[in-house]
Amino acid sequence: MRWSKALIPTHKEDPSHAETTSHKLMLRAGLIRKLTSGVYSYLPLGWRVLKRIENIVREELDAVGCQEILMPVISPAELWEETGRWGVYGKELWRVKDRNGREFALGPTHEEVVTDIARNEINSYKQLPFTVYQIQTKFRDEIRPRFGVVRAREFTMKDAYSFHRDEESLDETYRAIYDVYSRIFDRCDLVYRPVEAATGAIGGSSSHEFMVLSDTGESEVIVCECGYAATSEQAEGVIADVMPVEEPGAMEEVATPGMKTIEEVAGFLKIDPWRLVKTIVYVADEEPVLAVIRGDREVNEEKLAGVLGADIIEAAPPAVIEKVSGAPVGFAGPVGLANVRQVIDRSVEPLRNIVVGGNKADTHIRNVNHGRDFTVASFEDIAQIGKGDACANCGKAMDSFRGIEVSQVFKLGTKYSDSMNATFLDENGKAKPFVMGCYGLGVSRTVAAVIEQHSDDDGIAWPMSVAPFEALIVALNNLKSDAVREAAEKLYEELKGLGVDTLLDDRPDSAGVKFKDADLIGIPVRVTIGDRGLDKGIMEVRLRKSGEKSEVPKENAGAEVLAIVNGLRG
RNA sequence: CGGGGCGUAGCGCAGUCCGGUAAGCGCGCACGGUUCGGGACCGUGAGGUCGGAGGUUCAAAUCCUCUCGCCCCGACCA
Structure with missing residues (x-):
């Protein structure tokens, strides 16, 4: 072309x-x-x-x-x-x-x-x-x-x-x-990694995703030295217990005017966020549900849906929250709401004397203890697992990376x-x-x-296997120089004949423009033809990825380029 | 949908707060000339319903109302 x-x-x-x-x-x-x-x-x-x-x-x-x-x-x-x-x-x-x-x-x-x-x-x-x-x-x-x-x-x-x-x-x-x-x-x-994945709307029993490692990837993957790897929606793990041993105290209401978030309440009461337990209202297949979890952790909606056996789960709109808890948004809690289905995360089990929403405007309750102040049928795993949490298999602290999900397989x-x-x-x-x-x-x-994985400050650097062209001929000063123009045309036809997919830069632009564009579009092999080289009887071949340059005699440039392209075809 | 931001020439932007000078700048584009191995230079020129509709005003890119579109953070997924 x-x-x-x-x-x-x-x-x-x-x-x-x-x-x-x-x-x-x-x-x-x-x-x-x-x-x-x-x-x-x-x-x-x-x-x-x-x-x-x-x-x-x-x-x-x-x-x-x-x-x-x-x-x-x-x-x-x-x-x-x-x-x-x-x-x-x-x-x-x-x-x-x-x-x-x-x-x-x-x-x-x-x-x-x-x-x-x-x-x-x-x-x-x-x-x-x-x-x-x-x-x-x-x-x-x-x-x-x-x-x-x-x-x-x-x-x-x-x-x-x-x-x-x-x-x-x-x-x-x-x-x-x-x-x-x-x-x-x-x-x-590509540098990629297969990981265990959630099944989502496709459904089924088992699934893996192939994640291409990239800092700009949308997905977070949790990995462990032991070989465990899963998406953050799917990851299993153990949340470290931070609660000291304490005797249960007497439950009491405490005024928390306008304090709606965990940070606000924790700051106001001068306690650590983990001592609070947050209660999030969801609507699962049109039924309101309370998800209860330690204050410093997040609910994994994928897991919650699994526990509930629900198809569609979403955060409840304010009107539903107010109806369920009887309070404005920000003050829901598990105490006294036994009529609403509750899912309690495992992270709540070791906690004593916790602070929860009071189901009343501007009110929280402290010294709440599960079993005594609200009933728990069973503790479930609905927590979002992240970097630093312990691996469910081997107990080591896990790491995380970001990736682009390029494929997913389902049973x-x-x-x-x-x-x-x-x-x-x-x-x-x-x-x-x-x-x-x-x-x-x-x-x-x-x-x-x-x-994402094959680029630098100058542009794309395609792997040969997927490159839009295999070779790029840059003809310098081709408008004025008959020698350059003829040599470029000849090499172009020769490479085409040899089966090398070639792009010829025959635009009437300056050398700088052509070089910048060449780096930008990232064709793996670049052949530069200019009067300067031609006078010496050579053409310059440069690899986009490594920047490696070589000079080849102009007579057998075609064969040389073919050999280089073949070497990169793999 | 919740939160934040942006719509002015093909692209990147200034001008908007505080209404009034002829709607500007860089890149790109066209023409002429000089250049010619890492985004050259000079000159000339084309290109705009200032996202759209309505309103306020002697006067609107600028103020008000509505509306459409786009981007970012969150929930979704190949």
């Missing part, structure tokens, strides 16, 4: 609305342009990278016998109603109506559609197991699109689905896909086949539900992840 004719619009300055490295660079290097919040066009450079990643994904999945298909973006509401997700998926499910008012979903994921195919087409255990996948544009009406392509409302995802006669077969495929993902991310030259079991009545006949002629797995991989997100 000739740069003078290509749509590669670069910018000198950082875009004002971008925060993260990858978002800034994707905009500056002309990979993408925003249409509206969370919706992007891919320009030639971005589209080329996306396709290269797609092809890696294809190659690796095809190699283990997965079959590529393409399902519709649009699916009818009735299908989603079969599994209950028309309701459960919530506002994130992008809904549209046709001219007759019939409702459809723009697919955020395709369990329903693929299960529909399976129940119609697969009748016998002899046809199992099998795995299909597609690479497609997905739609999720995200609460908050962010970081460009990292959290978009329209994005490219590879989603695969496997069907099995039993759990053993599922385990096998799950393991195989897990290994395939490792190979895919290895080939993209779905029979969640979808049961609700959609998708069955096959086994050897005994008995109908059994498919055991399923599903495996997502964010392709567009992976583009951003690669940039």
